[in-house]
Amino acid sequence: MPADQRIGKGVNLRAQVAMSDDEIDAFLRQHRTMSLASLNADGSIHLVAMWYLVVDGTLVFWTKVKSQKVMNLRRAPAVTCMVEDGDDYNELRGVQIVGTAEISDDPDRILELGKALYARNFGEYTDDALPIVEQMMHKRVAVTITPTRVASWDHTKL
Numbered sequence: 001m002p003a004d005q006r007i008g009k010g011v012n013l014r015a016q017v018a019m020s021d022d023e024i025d026a027f028l029r030q031h032r033t034m035s036l037a038s039l040n041a042d043g044s045i046h047l048v049a050m051w052y053l054v055v056d057g058t059l060v061f062w063t064k065v066k067s068q069k070v071m072n073l074r075r076a077p078a079v080t081c082m083v084e085d086g087d088d089y090n091e092l093r094g095v096q097i098v099g100t101a102e103i104s105d106d107p108d109r110i111l112e113l114g115k116a117l118y119a120r121n122f123g124e125y126t127d128d129a130l131p132i133v134e135q136m137m138h139k140r141v142a143v144t145i146t147p148t149r150v151a152s153w154d155h156t157k158l
Contacts, residue, residue, distance in 0.1 A: 019152035024095050027152075028054050028083055032121065036061075037080040038072035038101070046072055052081075053116050059097060059145040062113050062137070065105075070141060073101040081145060092155040099147040106142070113142045 019027060036050045046068055052061040059081060063070060073079065079101045084094030104110070114133040119125040125133075 013158075014153075017153045017155055017157050019093075019095070019154050023154065024150065024152050025054065025057065027093060027095055027154075028059070031083045031085065033083070034059065034061075035082045035084075036069065037082075038069050039076050039078065040068070040072060041075065051117065051121060053113070053120060055113075055116070055144075058147075060113060060142060062110060062117065062140045062142050065139050065141050070103060070143075073103060073143065077101045077103075079145060086155065090155050090158060092153065094153055096151045097145060097147045098149040099145045102144045102146060104142040104144070107137075110137050110140055110142045114140075 032051050033049050034052050035047060037045050037047045040046050048069060050061045050063065050069075052059050054060075077100045079099055081097045081099075082094060084092070086092035086094075111133065114137045115125045115129075118129055118133050118136075122129075
């Protein structure tokens with residue numbers, strides 16, 4: 001390995017593997033599942049896999065109104081999300097978003113999110129799918145993640 005690529009030899013590997021804003025956006029749009037961490041009342045971490053969308057550059061998802069994650073986020077809106085892929089070290093790519101969750105109970109917002117989730121996960125949304133989306137949105141809330149810090153890595157750049 002060339003001297004300028006060895007760890008500890010003056011090269012900032014973090015900067016070398018970081019994704020650009022466009023790369024982060026493309027990476028998040030090509031995936032559908034994120035790990036979502038919130039804080040339980042006892043201070044332990046609640047970690048779950050969630051389907052998500054990128055809307056206006058922001059991660060959004062919906063979930064059951066009485067879920068543990070919603071109870072946690074109503075009490076403490078701090079959240080960490082991670083989307084990653086790769087099996088070998090030189091293939092690892094990922095984005096970690098630390099931020100604040102905003103919960104919406106607005107039926108119109110939830111319906112629009114449901115239509116978008118349907119289209120992303122099941123195929124083109126048409127009015128024929130409305131009864132399915134309306135059934136799926138029952139007792140759900142929409143959650144928007146406002147990022148405060150984003151970290152990314154793409155080891156294919158090494």
